Every structure is written in structure tokens, then in C-alpha cells.
Amino acid sequence: MEAVSLFFTSFGKSLPGTFAQGLIWGIMALGLYLSFKILDFADLTVDSSLATGGGVSAILITNGVNPALSLLCAFGAGMLAGAVTGLLNTKLRIPPILAGILTQLGLYSINLHIMGRPNLSLLGKAGVLSMSNNTQAIILSVIVCVALILIMYWFFGTEIGNAIRATGNNEKMARAVSINTDAMKVLCLVLSNGLVALSGGFLAQYQGYADVNMGRGAIVIGLASIIVGEVLLGRFTNFIVRLTSTIIGAIVYYVIIAFVIQLGLPSEDLKLLSAIVVAIALAVPALKKKKVKAQLIKAVAGEE
Amino acid sequence: MLTVSNVTKIFNPGTINEKVAINDLSITFHDGDFITVIGGNGAGKSTLMNLISGVYPIDAGSIQLNGKEISRLPEHKRAKMLGRVFQDPMMGTAADMEIQENLALAYRRGRGRGLKWGISHKEKELFKTQLARLGLGLEDRMTSKVGLLSGGQRQAITLLMATLQRPELLLLDEHTAALDPVTARKVLELSEELISEAKLTTMMVTHNMKDAIAHGNRLIMMNAGKIIFDISGVAKQRLTVDDLMHEFAKAGGEDLSDRALLS
Ligand SMILES: Nc1ncnc2c1ncn2[C@@H]1O[C@H](COP(=O)(O)OP(=O)(O)OP(=O)(O)O)[C@@H](O)[C@H]1O
Ligand SMILES: [Mg+2]
Numbered sequence: 212m213e214a215v216s217l218f219f220t221s222f223g224k225s226l227p228g229t230f231a232q233g234l235i236w237g238i239m240a241l242g243l244y245l246s247f248k249i250l251d252f253a254d255l256t257v258d259s260s261l262a263t264g265g266g267v268s269a270i271l272i273t274n275g276v277n278p279a280l281s282l283l284c285a286f287g288a289g290m291l292a293g294a295v296t297g298l299l300n301t302k303l304r305i306p307p308i309l310a311g312i313l314t315q316l317g318l319y320s321i322n323l324h325i326m327g328r329p330n331l332s333l334l335g336k337a338g339v340l341s342m343s344n345n346t347q348a349i350i351l352s353v354i355v356c357v358a359l360i361l362i363m364y365w366f367f368g369t370e371i372g373n374a375i376r377a378t379g380n381n382e383k384m385a386r387a388v389s390i391n392t393d394a395m396k397v398l399c400l401v402l403s404n405g406l407v408a409l410s411g412g413f414l415a416q417y418q419g420y421a422d423v424n425m426g427r428g429a430i431v432i433g434l435a436s437i438i439v440g441e442v443l444l445g446r447f448t449n450f451i452v453r454l455t456s457t458i459i460g461a462i463v464y465y466v467i468i469a470f471v472i473q474l475g476l477p478s479e480d481l482k483l484l485s486a487i488v489v490a491i492a493l494a495v496p497a498l499k500k501k502k503v504k505a506q507l508i509k510a511v512a513g514e515e
Numbered sequence: 516m517l518t519v520s521n522v523t524k525i526f527n528p529g530t531i532n533e534k535v536a537i538n539d540l541s542i543t544f545h546d547g548d549f550i551t552v553i554g555g556n557g558a559g560k561s562t563l564m565n566l567i568s569g570v571y572p573i574d575a576g577s578i579q580l581n582g583k584e585i586s587r588l589p590e591h592k593r594a595k596m597l598g599r600v601f602q603d604p605m606m607g608t609a610a611d612m613e614i615q616e617n618l619a620l621a622y623r624r625g626r627g628r629g630l631k632w633g634i635s636h637k638e639k640e641l642f643k644t645q646l647a648r649l650g651l652g653l654e655d656r657m658t659s660k661v662g663l664l665s666g667g668q669r670q671a672i673t674l675l676m677a678t679l680q681r682p683e684l685l686l687l688d689e690h691t692a693a694l695d696p697v698t699a700r701k702v703l704e705l706s707e708e709l710i711s712e713a714k715l716t717t718m719m720v721t722h723n724m725k726d727a728i729a730h731g732n733r734l735i736m737m738n739a740g741k742i743i744f745d746i747s748g749v750a751k752q753r754l755t756v757d758d759l760m761h762e763f764a765k766a767g768g769e770d771l772s773d774r775a776l777l778s
Contacts (some may be wrong), residue, residue, distance in 0.1 A: 314535035366630075370623060373612075375634035377620050380609040387568075387607070388624045388676065 223475045227345035229469040233462030234352035235413045236432055240440075241359055241435030241454060242289075242406030244470030248453075249367070250379040250399045252300075255311030256432065257407045259318035260292040261426030264408025266325040269333055269421035278338045282412040288325075289408020292318055322423050329423045331415075338416025348417055355413070359406070360454045366449060368504045373471045377401050407433075410458035426481050431489050438492040517544040517567070517684055517716070522576035522586075524559075524566055524740075536562040538577075543724045544684070545717055548747075551727040552720045553736035553759070558721045561602075567718075569593040580683055582670070595625035598677030598715075600670065600690040607673030610662030614653060614672065617661055618642045621676030634708035645675055649705065668697030671705060678709045685710065687719040703730070724756045738766055 239261060247256040262287035292314060294339035299310035340348040366372045377385040380394040385392050407429070411489065415421035440460030444452055468485075472478060524537040544550060550562050566573050569590035578586040585593050597773060601607050608617050619634040619642075638709045639657065646654040649671050653664075661669060677685060687706065691699035707730060710717050721727050727734055733747035734754065743766040746754065 236562035368633055369630045370633050371630060373616060373620060374628050376612060376616075377609045380611045381606070381723045383601075383606055384609055385669075386590045387597075388620045389591050389596050390620070390628070418700075470567045 218473060225469050225473070226466070226504065227348035227349065228342055229419060229465045230259055230462060231340075231342070231345050231348040231352060233415075233465035234349065234458065235410055235417055235432065236357055236465065237410075237436065237458035237461035238413065239360065239407045239410035239429060240350075240433045240457045241363065242354075242403045242410065243430065244437055244457050245363075245399055245403035245406070247434065248379075248405075248437065249376055250396060252307045252379070252396065253311070253430075254293075254296060254400060254403060255308060255430055256292055256296045256314045256318070256400070256404055257429045258426045258511060259310075259315040260289045260321060260404040260458070261411035261414070261429045262322045262408045262421070263288050263292055263318055263325065263425055265415035265421035265425050266322045266331065266411075266423070267408070267414045268412035269331045270326055272330065272333055272336050272338065274415070278416060282339065282416075285412030286405045286409045290307040290405040292408070293378070293400040293402070293404030294397060294415025296404070300400075301393035301396055303342070319423065323441050326421060328422065329424075330420060332420045333416065334419060338419075340413065340417050342417055352413065363454055364451050371395075371398070373416060380462065428485060431482075431485050432464065435464050435485060435489045435492065438489065439463050442492070490511060516546055518577075518579045518763060519543070519563075519567070519580075520577045522578065523570065523574050524562055524567060525574050527660050528574075532766075536740055537566060537573075540741060541576075542735070542742055542745070543565040546716055548733055549710055549715075549717045550719070550733045550735060551731040552718060552737060553722070553724060553727045557739040559740040560737055561688055562740075564599075564688050564718065564720065567684070568595075568686060569741065574666055583703035585691055593695045596683040598680075598682030598685040600673050600677050600685075600687045602689040602692050604670040604673070604684050604693055607676065608661045609713060610637055611660060613658045614646070614664075615639060615642050616677065617655035618676060619643070623682045626680075645679070646672075649675065664746055665695045666696075667702060670694060670698075670702050674702065674706060674709065678713065678715065681713055682715065685715045687715040687717065689720050692722060692766050719774065724759050728754050728759070736762060736766075738763070 233471040234406065241258070243257060244256070246252045267288045268278070268285040271284055276284075277383050278450050295317075297315040299305045299313060300307055305313070340351050342348065343501050359363050367376060371411075374390045375395045375398065377388070377390060378392045385395070411426060414425065420491070438461060440453075440456030440458070443463065444456035447453070447456075452478060468481065471484065472481070476484065519540060519542050522537055522540050523535070526534040526536055528530070531778050552563075554560050560641065562571075565571055569585070569588060569592075572587050576586070577584060580596055585596070599607070609620070612620075615634060619638055622638060642657060643654045646657065649672060651668055652700060653668065653672070659670065664672070671691075674690070689704070694702060697723070703726065706719070709715070717731070719731065728751075732751065733745070734751050735742050735746075736744035742764045
């Protein structure tokens, strides 16, 4: 009995930090929503562009640059990374997955160059948020998330935003209505990786260090957030709800992770667990279809 | 006016799969021409359309639309001047977007796109009246996702989209082939209406010889990447299905498709 109550007290204590983390990763999930959901492009760049954002922000802060300004630079650096993947795909006709992997691999070296070492501590340097003040971190990230959702909602209602959606939905049709689909893909990947890097910048400041490996598995975390969000709020098709549910998905994902860690799962097994959870979640629609099909076949066979 | 001069297209050159799809083909479409195109499977009808619209580059020759060389332009730039409807009803619309959003996208064909709102109130009114004339009740479902509609409804919308901004050339590639006979008839009537109303220069591929004869002012027959028969005016009006079969046999073409024989 005492053990259970102890478990929940310490789990409860960790919740504010978990929330803050979920919100920050939620920004990255929003970025992934752009490429994965809107453009229908599985962009593996994110595993490195997250660290690019973290690295840029950290090195700038170490050099005395204003932390908020460093976030803007992180966003810009991520945009560049997205542009590379976009150009590899559209101009050189390299398939999406491979284009993302190539940028991701190349960026790893670039990230090391940016930071000058694999791990850069921000000890003693103030950021815009920090894990030592979770309330403030949560308030700030909520404001950032809400602002981003509103901007994205506006943008995807504009002519260019609609052109990007059409490109992701039906490329042939998009070109037939004179949309430059290559340009739209590059633009979408630019914005997507900008957001991912921004999230990396926030994360570095929050945890107090940037690490060249901080984005390892980011795509899986982003997908998990999107999927969890869909499971929870999938019946609403409104775009604002979709984006919000992605952030909520990220938070829920981190709460679950915190819960399993509290249960005693060794942290080295976390990535394996994430991969399994996402694989199952991605398989659900296919499995459902199969089941429906099997039922149909049965029903038809029964009638004959 | 569209001028196709000595255009050749070879797929997979230098391999065992080499295929001369269009062979030194030349043709001029005059303004207001409504040309129906027939020919057996693999004759090169779709390829000709795809070369005009820029889906693939040409290997030789030139294509000029109203005096402008378009054969080097990318597909999306040529689309500014072209209206297109594909055989597959799923191809012409964005399934996950609303009916009115699809129309708004088409309404911006050939114009710049910026950060203005993607659809205005005035446009919604316009789309409503345009949809109403389809007689499918779609004017009351403007915010429905296109993916929820039937093939015929989607094809009717695609047709509307292709003509919302007047195209210099309208390309219809067997755009009724995937529809049931009643719907096919409706969509074809709608095409005829839109084309004659705006006097659109049109190229319509069909496997139905009766339709090819009944519609348009000019008919061409293709075989093995060439135009083997080109007839217009009064002579075209007098044409019968038997005449066409005869012409086809004369040119040494393989059998016209089963679909054509049945019709
Ligand atoms: N992308 C491609 N790659 C290789 N070969 C192609 C390609 N597109 C068409 N072909 C070949 O070119 C030839 C002409 O094809 P096309 O699709 O133009 O015929 P079609 O007249 O439209 O026939 P159908 O009545 O069956 O639609 C065919 O032999 C076809 O196999
Ligand atoms: Mg064809």
C-alpha cells in the first residue's frame, strides 16, 4: 500500500516536468504534422534538424547572444536543413525517405561543427525557460504552442497554404491547376524543419544542454504524438483541433513514458518501447481494414 | 491555335522496352476546333495529350500554343493555359479537400498565389451557381470533402474546374470511360454544353465511335503514334461507324478495341 502511494507521489512530482517536455516536443510534432500529414512526406531529416536547432541555440547563448534571438536562429537553421531535403527530392529526384536520410546523416557532422563538441552545457547561462522553473516553462510553452497553432491555421487557409495541401493530397491535380508542386514541397519541408529546430532550441534551453544525439528517434516521437492525438480526438476534423490534438498527443506520450519509467523500465529500453508502440499504432488502420474485409467476405459467403 | 510539329516521343530508348509512342506527328488545332480522337489501345492518344500538357518532355519537334513555344515549359506553367480532365475520376480532384476548396484552387489556375485567404465570399457565390447547373445538388454540399462523392460527381466537378478559368485548350482523355452509362452520358452532355458555350478549343479522346462522330467538328484517328485519318466539317457529319471501321482497316491498324466494336 505504502509502495503504491509512494509510486504515485513521485510520479505526481514528476508531472510538471513531463508536461513541459511534452509541450516542447509538441512543437516538433507540429513540424512533423506538416511534412507527414499535410505533405504526405516521411521526412527523416528531423532526427538531425532537432539537434541542429538545439546546437545553434546553445552555441549562440554560450557566446552571449540573447536566448530568444538564438531561437530565431535555430528556426532559420532548421529551415535550411529542410530546404536541402526538399531540393534533393524535387531537383535531383531522390525519393523522400532517402533524401531525408542523406540530409540527416550530413547534418550530424554539421551539428558537431556547430557545437564544436558532441555535448554543450548551458550551465550557469539563463535561457528563456528552464527545468528549474517548470511552471514558467509550461506557461511559456503553452503560449508558444497556441501562437504556432493559430499561425498555422491562418497559413493553411491562404492561397499558398491551400496549394501546399493540394500538393500533398493529389500532386497530379495540383499541377493541373498550375501549382508549382516542387516549390510547395520545398516550402513545406522548410517550414516543417524550422519548427523542429525551434523545438530543439527550446529543448536545449529547458534541459540546460545540447547534445548531438538529442534528436535520435524524434520522428518516432512525433509520429507517436500525431497518432495518440488522432486516437484521442480523431472524430473532430477541424484543423485547429487536429493541431491541438497533436500537442496533446505529445504530452500524453510523455506522461505514458514517465509512467513506465516510474514502473521501473530501464531507460535504455525506452526507444524500443516507443518503436513498438508506434508500429502497433501505425498498423491499426490496416488491421482494421483487414478485419472489415474478412467480415464482408464472410457475410457475402454466408448469403450465397 | 495549337501547332504540333514533327513531334516524336520514344519511351525507354535503347532498351528492349523501347517504344515509339508518337512518331513524327504534326497537327494544327484551329481556334474553336472540337476534335474527337479515336484509335486502338496503345495508339498514342494519351501520350499526345501528356506531351501537350507537359507530363513528359518531347524528344523531337515543337509544340506551339497561340504562337508561344510551350514544349520546354514545366507542366505547371503549361497548366496556366490548359484545362484537363483525366480518365480516372480520382485524379482530377483533391479528395481530402472540400468541394469549394477544390474549385477555389482551380479558380486560381494561371494566376499568382499569395497570402490572401484561399477562398472569398464572392467566389463562394460564383461556385454555388456553377455547381447548381450540374443538377447534382452539390451546391448545398460545398463544404463536403470531395472524397465522399461518387466518380461521376467528381468528374463533373473536375470538368467545371477545368473550365472555371477559360483554358486556351481543353484536354479530355476518355473522361467518361470509368463512369456508368447514364452518368457518362450526363457528363458528356455537360462537356458539350461547357465547350459550345465558351467556344473552347477542345481535344477529346474517346473509345466510343458514336460519341466521336456525334460530338465536335473534327475527328482524328490515331494508330502507332501517327494520325492516320483527319476529317472535319460536312464530311465529318456524314461519317458512320462503318466508315470509321473501314478507314481503320485500310490503314492496316490492328483491331480497334473491343469496347469500340461493341459500341
Ligand atoms: N510512361 C510510359 N512509359 C513507357 N511506355 C509508355 C508510357 N506511356 C505510354 N507508353 C506506351 O506508349 C504507347 C502509347 O500509349 P498511350 O497511353 O498513349 O496509348 P493510348 O492511345 O492512350 O491507349 P489507350 O486507348 O489504351 O488509352 C503504348 O505502347 C504504351 O505502352
Ligand atoms: Mg489512353
